Amino acid sequence: MASASIPVYNRSNNPLENSSSQNDPSVTLNVPLGAIGRVEKMGGASSRGENSYGLDITCKDMRNLRFALKQEGHSRRDIFDILFRYAFPLSHGLLLFAYLSQEKYEENGWSVYKPMEEFRRQGLPTDKWRITFINDNYELCDTYPTILVVPFKATEEDLRKVSTFRSRGRIPVLSWIHRENQAVICRCSQPLVGMSGKRNKDDERYLDVIREANGTAKLTIYDARPSVNAVANKATGGGYEGDDTYQNAELVFLDIHNIHVMRESLKKLKDIVYPNVEESHWLSSLESTHWLEHIKLVLSGAIQVADKISGGNSVVVHCSDGWDRTAQLTSLAMLMLDSHYRTLRGFQVLLEKEWISFGHKFASRIGHGDKNHADQDRSPIFVQFIDCVWQMTKQFPTAFEFNERLLMTILDHLFSCRFGTFLYNCESARDTNEVRSKTVSLWSLVNSDSTSYLNPFYTPESSRVLYPVASMRHLELWVTYYIRWNPRIRQQQQSPVEQRYMELLALRDEYLKKLEELQLTDSSPNSSHLSNSSASNAASPTQHINHLHTPF
């Protein structure tokens, strides 16, 4: 950008628009302030060269923006200060945009997820599983939701005891139950075993009660971490369930790496796709980011969970705290097992339930409105999960009611701060900040215009378990998301397959209508079918030429 004029800046916070009046086509950029991760000045007063002085904006959505500014005046200082203030409102004592937005929608997205309703849909409570309100005031666990499902046999007292032995009190609770075989997915955090190898009889009994609930011989505990990391956690008081202490349980490590590894991996990915796609040895570069390899590990972990459940065995899933990898695994397994979550509404419920209500730390992982871009708590765990979902939709293009656009919209508003949906770390924080009453839900936007998020190829199949193939042969980079800012990637509103399908559907309806009309006229006494057809035949010779299919 040679001599870009000052970016036109929308002070109403959102969105930021930059139009550069270059020679001919003016470029209009639309960047939600929430997507800005970092604003830096580049070059100083003494910088030479055309583009050496200006602003460098790093976005959370895989792009960087550079603006060259004129050195005269103090234009840069002003724009920098304003940007810095409004891009990171929380660091400046300001409100997030979601609290200022006046948007109105037909639908109220906050009503999408009602925990009791969802549990009832799953067939809960049963004689083995009960609903407890023990966490009504977030006393048992401040990062859990208020309504929990626990084994019928476990008393409130048991729960309190177990909570002392689980990191941050995140006790094993039910996420999903298989209607037929009653196998359950339970989620929790790591046990506080520590260096000394502490045991907790209550915890051991509690897990055994989970196993007993559907009468299987062994409970499988999936520890999402690599075993080395699980061992290392003992040093800080954590650890894993030892074989000798948990008699009827088997422990499987799923080798998924931590949030820091994922963050670095996506950073590397960004390096090879933005601003230009790496030319030479693209595939090797892609491999060296390990991004798809991590996706593969997460997916194959979820496949194992889903497979166990289908086989009638209950499972317990945890990582360290049970809000990152655990959420990925349980929600993906549920997506494989339960076709309801593959619908537009069901997917919203899944996110609300497994991610939002169970305390995935969105605020820390994304850093909404926070200027501290180097915060080690940031990590694209949720992006990675959505990528896994995308991989599944790619492999099963007819199994999901929603389309790619929904996934992109979710990721855009993960950062945008326009909706309250992904704000804050847990339910208790959301209550304190009155998110539900003061902000709009993302699902209000989506459900008010649900047709544009629907997959025309969707074919409901209620009882089918979807097992994606977690092989590098099938995993592919989500080009339309990660490389969407590249002008050479054709952004298609609709895939050609989809377009063709819609055309044909319209054509079918048109013909059906015509046929109906014809049959009506045929049955009317005054028009004889024969004369009718011969007349129109004679009248349309060109039409019949058109029918012939011989291009050459």
Place this chain on the structure above:
Amino acid sequence: MRMFDGRVLLKQVILLFWPLISTWVQGAEKIDSCQLQVLEMLSSLGSAGGKSAKPSFVSYVTPEEIKSEKEPSRKEKHPDLLPGEVVFCSASTVLKYTQDDLSQRGVFGVLLCTNFRVSFVSDEEPTEEMGQLFKNKLYGENDIPLSCVDNIYGGSEDKRKLITGGLVKNKYPSKMIIHCKDLRVFQFSLSFSKEEDAKKIFQGIVHHCLEPKSLRCLFAFSYCENTSYPEAQRKKQTVMFDSVEDWTQDMKRTKGNCRVVSENSNFELSPKLPQYFIVPKNVSDEDLTKYQGKGLPMWCWSHHSGCALFKTASIPLVQEDNVPQTYMEKMLTAVAHNHLYSVKTEDLSDTLPTVQDILLSYNKFKQFFLIDNTTEFWMSDMKWFSSLDNCGWLDIIRQCLQKAVEVVESLEKENTNVLIMEEGGSDLCCVVSSLVQLMLDPYYRTLLGFQSLVQKEWVAGGHAFLDRSNHLHLKDKVESQSPVFLLFLECVWQLQQQHGPAFQFSETYLTVLSDSVHVPVFTTFLFNNDGHRDSLLRAESPHTQRSPLNCPTVWDWSVQFDCKAQDLFTNPLYTEKPKQDTSVRKSYRPRHLRQLSLPSSAFKTPPKKGFFKDEADNLKKILGVKRLSRWMLSPSSDSPQTSSSVREFYEAWQTKPLDYHGLLLPCLDGPSIRVWMQRYLRWIHDVQILGGGPVAMLSKVSEILGEVQELQRQLDRHGCTLTSNHKGARPRAKTAAAVIAARSSVRLSSSFPFVTSRNWAFKPAIPTSLLQSLMVTGMPGNLADREDDGGPESLV
């Protein structure tokens, strides 16, 4: 399907199948006297180690055994032999391992070797008829046409040794692994068969698959002698380019203005030149006879602007001898004369990989798909992307496409005549010229158009199919083997993948075509050039009146597939160009004229590399250079510049709305060049997506297309006038969709239609050896070992 644990059941099984050991005789009995002659000839070539010169079947069994196998229940224990097919040898109680695991399980049956194929006939009753949909009429899922055998390995315990033929005399391995050119992998255990049988079948297969043989031994000849194809039905509408008319027609269609040469109709000019071909107007009769056709610019295609694409076999320019140079110069001038005195030449030998490079790269590439077992599969999964990258196959595809785009740019944007050349002029020239035509001319993206293109550029164009595939295993031809045609199909697949709706044919069609190269029945792929084909077919003709042997071409798809299966060749996304109203049609212009999306006027930029009349003198100077440089008229253009120019061209094209009936350009960026999943992954059990894959979507399109077509028929019956935009809803008289429509998408897998899911348990493939797969290295501050949420409040 029942499974046997080979080792445990050994005894039992031998008892059970003892009577079957000589079932092959059934086949032998079918042979009538006239075929015996063939049999004799073939066996004298040394079947089973050259044991006897007589029909070898007598020596295989004792009379007692012949008696014992007369039970009628054993009748079906050999494949249905094709006309002219003869069984050489067989062995029963052969165990065919199931591919998907290491448990050594499998199915017992009879293994046979005929003059057409290696065939395994299972002792199990065929289960469901699921697989029948896309059945190949010539060979089944357990048959390997002899030419399709790629490598044979002998295995014992865990070692594996490549069999090169000739070596084995009395030994045979307990396990035989066959890798096929269509990427299937078969593993047979011979340890349960009679020693004599096992030895014979092994040596027989090795002999017939790997040893040199003469062309007449290829199955096509005995097959064609015993079948007849009505000529009329056979050609359908594929333009064969075996007559003056075909060439004239094509030139007229593209408004070319060149000269059709028929002087070679009896191969008098050169047996290597096509029977008929087209050269620039200014090429004289005398020029035709020089250098056996080398250096002669052969017309490929004319652009609507008048410029045209030519290809030629380059003449090695010897420094002292000035004659070829003068000749070349003359030819170049002739090309330049074709349109506005402009010409660019491109020596593909300089800028594209050699045929040897192509072979080497493909040999590495194909190994990733010849998977013996699950463990191997998941092991190779770890380094999948870098392995792909390192073998360079995708890069070769990219280079070919890029070269084609460069040529397209010259024709479309600069309206310059282009002459591409290489030694021989029938390998990469064919790849590039066909790709250029596919990108520029929508006619070639129709099914018949594509077949005509292959006829024009490859078959008539003299691509040495026989040498390149080395069907005959001749030792002196090992060097010339190279999958050049496959490379072309790969490039087409990339184009089709990126611009699906532009192609009338489907991915399945391309896959089947790539397989058909290795089915030694079709004249299309058996010869090196027109002259070769003509002389052999005449020589082999059974009739004295010298009418050549009537063999099917690969385009006679009914030889391999019934109509329903052929429906899968059409792409449900394809729509015909909407017809324009009749007033436009009055002023007729060739079809492609209207369809090119970029009028050349839009690109009237100053010609960067073209040259015009006043520059003609430069020709001489430049031609004096020992070797023609690439884009010789712009010596400064090195490759980065070219690629940036190509990029500009692509970007300019990309900003325009996409017209599937106009110019098509491929995106060449890293993520856009991909692996042809259907072809390469179809047999690998671990990667099949049950109920998924693109087919799940396409079958829904086909389904609705079928409905629409049915409605149209009903409306037609009512005599209703359909005026509205019935865009391409009539691809054929009969529906292309009924086949898939009848099947629920749930049962299809990503490898549809090649593998049906009947054998698979619905169990997910869980990657093994995950831990080793991810060594996170080079992380700053050892992030991998860190806690997720570090810091003081980390743990309670």
